[in-house]
Amino acid sequence: MTEVPSAAELQVILKEADLLAGPEQIEAALQRLTVEIRERLADQVPVVYCIMNGGLVMAGQLLPRLDFPLEVGYMHATRYRGETTGSSELQWQAPPSVPMEGRSVLILDDIFDEGYTLAAVVAACRAQGATEVMTAVLTNKIHDRKAPGFDVDFVGLEVEDRYVFGFGMDYRGFWRNAPGIYAVKGL
Ligand SMILES: O=P(O)(O)OC[C@H]1O[C@H](OP(=O)(O)OP(=O)(O)O)[C@H](O)[C@@H]1O
Numbered sequence: 174m175t176e177v178p179s180a181a182e183l184q185v186i187l188k189e190a191d192l193l194a195g196p197e198q199i200e201a202a203l204q205r206l207t208v209e210i211r212e213r214l215a216d217q218v219p220v221v222y223c224i225m226n227g228g229l230v231m232a233g234q235l236l237p238r239l240d241f242p243l244e245v246g247y248m249h250a251t252r253y254r255g256e257t258t259g260s261s262e263l264q265w266q267a268p269p270s271v272p273m274e275g276r277s278v279l280i281l282d283d284i285f286d287e288g289y290t291l292a293a294v295v296a297a298c299r300a301q302g303a304t305e306v307m308t309a310v311l312t313n314k315i316h317d318r319k320a321p322g323f324d325v326d327f328v329g330l331e332v333e334d335r336y337v338f339g340f341g342m343d344y345r346g347f348w349r350n351a352p353g354i355y356a357v358k359g360l
């Protein structure tokens with residue numbers, strides 16, 4: 174069994190991390206996302222899926238702002254599994270919880286990093302008969318290692334090319350609950 178770090182060790186991770194975006198910047202990003210998404214999807218009665226686990230906080234904060242009719246679902250696809258580099262194999266831990274055939278779909282996730290997760294999720298939604306599939310992420314990590322031929326539709330904030338955590342994103346499984354977006358010291 175993997176050993177759980179102590180609370181003191183985890184506090185050091187947070188204390189030594191660099192704050193990239195605080196609550197005010199995140200609030201502004203969520204407000205921008207709300208306006209853009211409403212403009213595009215308000216009359217589509219979409220199914221809005223949270224990608225577990227990372228999308229949980231973003232979805233929880235964004236959904237109550239989307240003041241139009243929609244359904245909520247979730248799916249869990251994971252590539253990092255507690256590591257700081259992604260595996261080539263995407264594991265589906267939970268398939269989409271709501272049928273999407275003939276529906277407009279909006280996918281919510283915490284981070285568009287290399288993009289292989291969302292590219293595979295969008296392909297799966299198309300294969301399951303969604304008529305249109307849009308993606309919204311809280312953060313887009315800026316680098317040139319993106320999956321070819323795929324992009325997201327709505328981005329809250331750009332973050333630098335470091336390993337980030339907070340607001341849904343984990344560092345080795347921890348600190349998804351941190352109220353800002355932080356970069357791990359040295360990563
Ligand atoms: O753009 P990519 O490089 O594919 O990475 C982004 C994905 O990685 C993280 O999920 P992770 O695999 O860590 O699963 P988790 O949310 O369950 O931790 C994150 O929540 C995104 O879904």
Ligand code: HPA
Binds near residue numbers: 284286287336337338
């Ligand atoms: O930088 C990151 N942080 C947390 N989760 C992630 N999943 C992909 N990239 C990241």
